[in-house]
Structure formats: structure tokens, C-alpha cells
Amino acid sequence: MASNYNKWIEIDLDIVRSNLQIVRSKLAEEVRLIAVVKADAYGHGAPAVAQVLYQEGVDFFAVSYLDEALRLRQAGLKASIMLFCPLICREDMMEAIENNLVISITSPEEASLLREAAARLNKMVRVHLKVETGLGRFGLTAEEALEVCRSLSENSCIYLEGIYTHMAHAVNRKYTEKQFSRFQQVIRRLEKEGFSLPVKHCANSAVFLLYPHMHLNAVRIGTLLSGQHPLLGDFNSHLSLKDPYKFKARVISVRTKEKGSYLGYFRTYRLKKESKVAVIPVGFVDGLALEIANPPLNWIDFLKMQIKRFLAYLDVPGFNLQVKINGSLYPVRGKVFMQMALVELPLEADVKAGDEVEIPVRKTLARPDVPRLYIREGEAGKLDFANKVTYLVEEG
Ligand SMILES: *Cc1c(COP(=O)(O)O)cnc(C)c1O
Numbered sequence: 001m002a003s004n005y006n007k008w009i010e011i012d013l014d015i016v017r018s019n020l021q022i023v024r025s026k027l028a029e030e031v032r033l034i035a036v037v038k039a040d041a042y043g044h045g046a047p048a049v050a051q052v053l054y055q056e057g058v059d060f061f062a063v064s065y066l067d068e069a070l071r072l073r074q075a076g077l078k079a080s081i082m083l084f085c086p087l088i089c090r091e092d093m094m095e096a097i098e099n100n101l102v103i104s105i106t107s108p109e110e111a112s113l114l115r116e117a118a119a120r121l122n123k124m125v126r127v128h129l130k131v132e133t134g135l136g137r138f139g140l141t142a143e144e145a146l147e148v149c150r151s152l153s154e155n156s157c158i159y160l161e162g163i164y165t166h167m168a169h170a171v172n173r174k175y176t177e178k179q180f181s182r183f184q185q186v187i188r189r190l191e192k193e194g195f196s197l198p199v200k201h202c203a204n205s206a207v208f209l210l211y212p213h214m215h216l217n218a219v220r221i222g223t224l225l226s227g228q229h230p231l232l233g234d235f236n237s238h239l240s241l242k243d244p245y246k247f248k249a250r251v252i253s254v255r256t257k258e259k260g261s262y263l264g265y266f267r268t269y270r271l272k273k274e275s276k277v278a279v280i281p282v283g284f285v286d287g288l289a290l291e292i293a294n295p296p297l298n299w300i301d302f303l304k305m306q307i308k309r310f311l312a313y314l315d316v317p318g319f320n321l322q323v324k325i326n327g328s329l330y331p332v333r334g335k336v337f338m339q340m341a342l343v344e345l346p347l348e349a350d351v352k353a354g355d356e357v358e359i360p361v362r363k364t365l366a367r368p369d370v371p372r373l374y375i376r377e378g379e380a381g382k383l384d385f386a387n388k389v390t391y392l393v394e395e396g
Contacts, residue, residue, distance in 0.1 A: 005371050006281045007249035009363075011044050012375045013052045015244035019225050020056055022239055026208070031215045034082065034201065036222030037072070038063040043363030044226065044245055045372045047075035053225070054079055062220055066092050066101075073099050082128065086110050086138060093117035097125045102161070106130045106138040111148040118157040127152065128162035129197065131186050133179040135168040142186045149195040162199030162218070163187060170206035171231065180214055206230040226363075247286075247361040247370075251325065251353050253279040254345070263342050264334025276345040278330075280323060280357050283339040287365030289321055289332070324358040325351050 020035075027033060035058045041049035050061055050072055062082040063069050069081045082102035087093045087110060094117045096103055105111050105127055118125050129148060132139030140148060145163075152158045165183045169175050183202055190197065201218035203211070208219045209231065223230045227243040257277050263269040271277075282288050296302035311319035321332040323343055333344045345351055 006252065007247070007286070007359075008371045008373055009366060010246045010248060010373045010375055011048065012242075012244045012246075013048065014376060015227060015242045016044070016049055016052055016225060017056055019227050019241050019244070020053060020058070022241060023208075023221055023224050027219065028215065030217060032060055032199065032201075032218040033058055034060045034062050034218055034220045035225060036062045036204075036220050038065075038068060038084070038222065039364055040068075040368065042222060042226040042228075043366055045374070046072060047077070048372070048374045049225075050077050050079075051075070060218075066096055069101050070095070070099060080126075084130075087113070089113070090117050094121060097121050097123055102126045102128060104128050104130045104164075105148055105152070106132075106140060108140075108144050108147055108151075111151055114158065115151065115155055118155055122157060124157055124159060126159050126161045128164055128199065129160070131163060131165045131183055133165045133167075133182040133186075134175065135166050135179075137166070139165065142182075142189055145186050145190060146193060146195075149190055149193070153195065160195065160197050162201065163190070163197040164201040164218075164220075167202060167204065167207050170204070170210055173210075176207065176211065176214075180211075204230070245363045247282075247359050247363075247366060249280055249282050249357050249359055251278045251351060251355045251357055252281050252340075253353055254351055256347065262334075263344075264337070266335060269334040269342075271344070274347060276347060276349060276351065277333075278325070278343040278345055278351055278357075280341050280343060280359065281339065282359050282361065283337045283341055285338050286367055286370070287361045288341060288359060289336040290362070290365055292362075292365075321360070323360070325349075325355055 023033065035053050037046045037050050040046045046068065054077060060080045060082070061072065061077070062084060064085045066083060066087065069083055072081055080102055082104065083096060084104055086106045087096055087103065090113055093113050097117055098121065103114065103125060105114065114127070129145055130139040131145055132141065149160065152160060165179065167176050167179055180202060187200060199218050200216040201220055202216060203214050203219040205221050205223040207214050208221060224241060227241045229239060229241060254276055257271055257275060259271055259274045261271045263271065263277065284290055296305055308319055315331060322329040323332060330343045330345050333342050
């Protein structure tokens with residue numbers, strides 16, 4: 001079935017499930033888990049990931065935008081879905097209410113829009129207030145939170161269910177505690193005025209790991225479910241999280257080239273010895289060799305970036321670009337093409353056209369039109385492709 005594709009993404013839903021169990025094992029029973037499945041569940045495919053989490057008993061999800069939530073509703077997800085981002089027009093507000101989404105209010109203007117929309121629809125809507133405590137993104141000030149509570153609590157269709165904030169710099173204890181105490185102050189102030197919002201949350205994955213006292217009664221977890229450790233940026237053995245994602249393709253050509261041959265545009269690479277050269281059907285259009293590059297934070301950061309590039313230039317494993325074929329790693333050579341790339345193999349490597357190759361395409365950059373294969377346990381874990389796959393969800 002998948003032989004029709006020359007590239008595809010494998011998502012192992014059993015790994016998603018085991019990552020969920022690891023998160024739950026660190027969570028007190030009374031604390032709710034809000035599973036964050038924004039950005040297509042961090043590139044894993046939001047409908048399939050949400051479905052498997054839902055089957056495991058997760059009943060509360062969150063995404064950034066309205067279209068992401070609607071996609072999950074269209075896929076049949078019945079659970080609570082919260083929107084993190086503001087809704088800025090009445091039509092969107094109404095669509096969110098009609099689809100039973102949990103709405104974040106981040107400004108007094110949104111509160112007025114919500115009142116109008118709720119009045120028109122006469123339908124119950126659940127609301128969480130988003131408080132700004134130091135991230136510098138969006139959210140209510142303490143004064144605004146009080147004003148919004150007053151204006152929304154008059155409307156019997158609006159249920160003020162929760163209040164939350166988002167932390168900027170979890171590894172910095174002092175700053176995080178400061179944000180936390182600002183958040184607590186807002187809550188106390190509202191409570192003094194008679195408003196109590198039952199669901200309180202401020203922990204993302206990093207805060208969840210570092211500060212158990214900040215779990216309050218709900219946590220918002222995305223990164224850990226994707227198998228990544230937010231603090232190390234990589235896989236963490238003591239938590240035994242795993243990555244459910246693999247980007248795969250089939251080798252489309254293997255040819256032997258003599259020593260001194262140039263590879264690719266601009267002849268940026270010259271073979272140092274006679275080698276085999278494999279062509280893989282993945283290029284920069286697929287996100288290969290693209291990195292997320294924020295401007296350097298300071299000169300040390302700038303130096304670190306340059307050192308990494310230099311190590312890549314020296315072909316130091318872990319810094320250079322490598323792909324995995326039949327269990328071995330091989331370096332990508334020359335400039336990556338738009339839709340292809342070249343891989344150098346030693347002469348003795350037993351690799352031929354049609355062989356499977358695993359490619360380090362960042363999951364959040366992979367194109368949505370690459371088919372996703374969702375793997376579930378229960379099948380003989382053979383290498384035979386068809387046997388391994390219990391179902392395929394093609395999107396788009
Ligand atoms: C993305 C996001 C999260 C989840 O963060 P992770 O570090 O991926 O767990 C939680 N809350 C908000 C508001 C977010 O935008």
C-alpha cells in the first residue's frame with residue numbers, strides 16, 4: 001500500500017500512548033491533563049493523536065487557533081477543546097461557541113465580542129481568562145481580569161470556568177516564581193471580589209517537570225507527549241520518553257562514482273575516494289537541511305551557532321546531516337536540492353534503489369501533504385511494511 005509513496009511519515013501511536021502514561025505517572029489524581037495538540041499535534045497529525053489520547057481517557061485538549069479546533073471537531077473529536085488564541089471577530093466567536101469550544105479571553109474587547117455572540121446564540125459557553133504575567137504575548141492585566149469577570153458574570157450563558165497564564169522561562173526559577181506569584185495575586189484579588197474560577201493552570205511541559213507546586217489543578221502538556229524533553233531539547237532517558245515520529249523515503253538511485261567526482265550544484269563536494277552515491281527523494285522543499293533560526297541572543301550564542309556550523313563542515317557526526325539506511329548512518333553531500341539530496345556510501349554498502357531511508361526532517365516543518373502512516377501494536381513487528389501498519393489516515 002505504501003509502496004505508492006516515495007516518502008511518508010510514520011507515527012507510532014503506541015509511543016504516544018506510553019508518553020502519556022509517563023506524564024500521568026507524575027500527575028496527582030486531582031490534576032487535569034490538558035493535552036496540547038496545536039500545530040498538527042507538533043507535526044504528528046492532530047486528529048490521530050487526539051483520537052488515541054481520547055481513547056486513553058484524555059478529555060481536554062487545546063490548540064492555538066479556531067481552524068485547528070474545527071478540524072478536530074470535523075474529525076469527530078467529542079472532548080473539550082480549548083483555544084489559546086484570541087478570537088477577534090464576532091463570526092469566529094459564534095463559530096467557536098456553536099462548536100462547543102472553550103474560549104480564552106485575553107482582552108476586554110474580546111469579552112464584549114463574546115457577550116454579543118453569546119446573546120445571539122443563547123448557548124452555554126465555557127471561558128478561561130488568560131492572564132499576562134511576564135511572557136509579553138497576550139493576556140489580561142489584573143485590572144482587566146476583574147473588569148472582564150464583572151462584565152461576563154452578568155450573562156447566564158457564560159461560564160467562567162478557568163483562569164491561566166503561560167510561563168516565559170521555566171529554567172529560571174526566580175522569574176518563574178515571580179510570574180507564579182503575580183498569577184496567584186490576580187486569583188486572590190478576583191476571589192476577594194467574589195469571583196472564583198475553578199480550573200487554574202500555568203504549567204506547560206517544562207514547568208510541569210520543574211515545579212510540582214505549580215500544577216494547581218490542571219496542566220497543559222504538549223512537548224512531553226511528542227516524546228521531547230523540553231529542558232534538554234532531546235530525548236531523555238530517565239523519563240524514557242520516545243519519539244513517535246519517523247520521516248522515511250525510498251532511495252531512488254545508487255551509482256558508483258570515481259574519486260574526485262563533484263556532487264551537486266556549485267560542485268560544493270568532491271569525493272575523496274571512489275564511492276557509491278545514493279539519491280533520496282527529499283529536499284529543502286520538504287524541510288531537509290532547514291533549521292529554525294532566531295537571531296542570536298548575544299555574542300556567546302552567536303559563537304555557538306558558528307561553532308556548530310564549523311563542526312558540520314568538519315563532518316563531525318551529530319553535527320553533519322546524516323540519513324539512516326538499513327540501520328547505518330551515512331552523510332548527505334553537496335547542497336541539498338529542491339526535492340532531492342545526495343548521500344555518500346562506502347563501496348561495500350549493500351544499498352539499492354527502493355531501499356528504505358530514514359531522514360532527519362524536523363517534524364514541525366514536514367509538509368502536510370506527505371502521507372502519514374499511523375502504527376499500532378498488535379501486528380507482528382516485521383519489517384514488511386504492510387504488516388506493520390494497521391491503518392492509514394491520509395489527510396488533505
Ligand atoms: C504550546 C503551549 C503549551 C504547551 O507547551 P509544551 O511546552 O509544549 O508542553 C501550553 N500552554 C500554552 C499557552 C501554549 O501555547
